[in-house]
Amino acid sequence: MTDTEQADRRPASARIADELRRLIESGELAPGERLPSERELAERHGSARNTARQAIRLLSENGLVTAEHGRGVFVRTRPALIRLGNDRYSPRYRDTGLSPYLLECAKAGKAGRFEVLSVERTTPPAEVAARLNIADDEPSVLCRENVFWADSDPMQRVTTWIPWTIAEGTGLLLDDVPHSYGIHGVLEDRGHTMTRIYEEINARMPSPDERDRLDLPTGVPVLDVLHTSIDQDGQPYELTRFVLRADLSGLRYDVPVE
C-alpha cells in the first residue's frame, strides 16, 4: 500500500523509468536489446512522448541504456575494463613489449591502435609549463595528440606534452612512433627512467567536442586523467592527459598474488 502510494506521487517519468529498470535488471530486456520506441512507450503509459523521453534520459544518466539517433534505445552491454594502473612501467608490461593499452586489448580479444591526430612543437599552456617546470613563453614542448581505438570504438583521447630538450632527436615528431611500447619505450631506449609522481582522476560529462570525437552515446560520463612523470635526474619529462569514455573503459590496478 505504502509502496503504491509512494509510487503514485512520484513523477510519471520516474515510474516509466522504474518499470524499464526492472525489466533490464531482471534480464527480460537483455543487453543489446532494443527498448520500445519513445512513441510506443508514451502511448502504452498514456503519457506524452516527452514524458517517455524524460524516462529514457533518467535511465541513460544511470548508464543502463544508450540512445542511438534513428535506430532506437538499447540496453547497455557490460563494461569491458581497460587496465590503467600505477604500475604502468613495471616489468610485467615491459616484458611483453607492448604498451599496457595494447596488451589489455589483446587480452580482451580486441585490436588496439593509436591514431595520431597531430604532432607539433608548441608553446605549452601555463599549467602544463608549470608542471613541466619550464618557461611558457616560447615554443618549448612537443605536443602529441592521439586517439586510441579498441576495435572500431574510439576509446580515449590522449594529449602528451614533453619538454623539447628531451623530445628533440627522438623521432617523436614522426606520426608513427617506432616502438610498440609507444613514447615511453622510445624514451627508455634513450636512457630515461620514468617515475610517476602525480596522478589526478576526475569524472564528468563530456563536452560536445569530446562527445563528437569519442563518438559518445548520451549519458556516458568520461574519466579525465592527468599525470606527470620525472626521469632519473628528478626532471619532469612528461605530462599526459587522457579523456576516456567511462562505460567501455575503467581504470584497473591488479597485482597478482604470488
Place this chain on the structure above:
Amino acid sequence: MTDTEQADRRPASARIADELRRLIESGELAPGERLPSERELAERHGSARNTARQAIRLLSENGLVTAEHGRGVFVRTRPALIRLGNDRYSPRYRDTGLSPYLLECAKAGKAGRFEVLSVERTTPPAEVAARLNIADDEPSVLCRENVFWADSDPMQRVTTWIPWTIAEGTGLLLDDVPHSYGIHGVLEDRGHTMTRIYEEINARMPSPDERDRLDLPTGVPVLDVLHTSIDQDGQPYELTRFVLRADLSGLRYDVPVE
C-alpha cells in the same frame, strides 16, 4: 562567416549553452554566481523556456553549472580534490595519525568525519566472498557502511567487508572506531600489514538512491571505486567500495619531489 553559419545551423539550445559557457570560462560569470533564470534566458533569446532548460542541461552535464530547485542555477566552484592514491598506507600518512581523508580535509580547511550507517555481521555477496577468498554460505564477514562528510557535504559512501576471523575482537563492531586512522589503524595495531592488490575505478551517473544519499545535484557523475588488500600472510583481509561524487572529490596521487 563560416563560424556564424555553423552556429546558426546548430540547435538553439546549443547556442544558448555556448554563450553561457563563454561567459563562465571568461570569468564574467564567476564561480558560485547565479545564472539568469530559465524564463529570463528564454525571453532574452526569443526561445521557449524548455529550450533554455535544455541549454542548462547541456552545461550541467559538462559540470559547469548546477541547478538548485527553487533557488536557481549556479556556476560550479572549482573541484576540491580528495587524495586517494595507491600509497594510502605509506608512512607519509601514518605519521600524521590521520586517515588520508581526514588529512586532505584538514589541508583544505574542511571538517571531515565518518558517519556510521550500519555495522553488522552478514553473509557477503558472492562477488565479495570470492575476492575475500571465503565461503559465502554463512555470515562470515563484518560489513560496515559509512558516509564521509566534508563540512556539510556528503562526500562519499563507503562499504567495507572484512572476514569475520580478522574482525572479531577488534572493536570494529562498535559504531565509533577507536582510532583516528580508522579501520586500517585498528588492524595495524593488531599486527596486520596491508598491501593493496586490486583497484578498480569506474565513472557513471548515480542511481536515484545514490543521488538521494549523496545529495547530488543534477548532472554530477559518481566515481565508483573498489579495492582489496591482503595482509602479510597473503590473505585477503578487506574489500572496500566507495561511491563518491565526482565534482567535489577527484582521486589524486601525489608524490613530492625530494
Place this chain on the structure above:
DNA sequence: TCACTCGACTGGCTTAAACCACTTCCCCTA
C-alpha cells in the same frame, strides 16, 4: 547484379502553456 531512391521508422529539438514543489523574503500578527 548492383546502385539508388524513397518511405517508414527512429530519436532530437522546439514551441507554448499549465501546474507543482521549493526557496526566499517581506509583512503582519501575537
Place this chain on the structure above:
DNA sequence: TAGGGGAAGTGGTTTAAGCCAGTCGAGTGA
C-alpha cells in the same frame, strides 16, 4: 520581538503538436 503566512520567484514535470535528422529496408531502375 519572535513567529507565521503569504506572495513572488525559482527550477521540475507534463502535455500536445510539429518539424528535423539519422537509419534501414523494400522496391525500382540501369
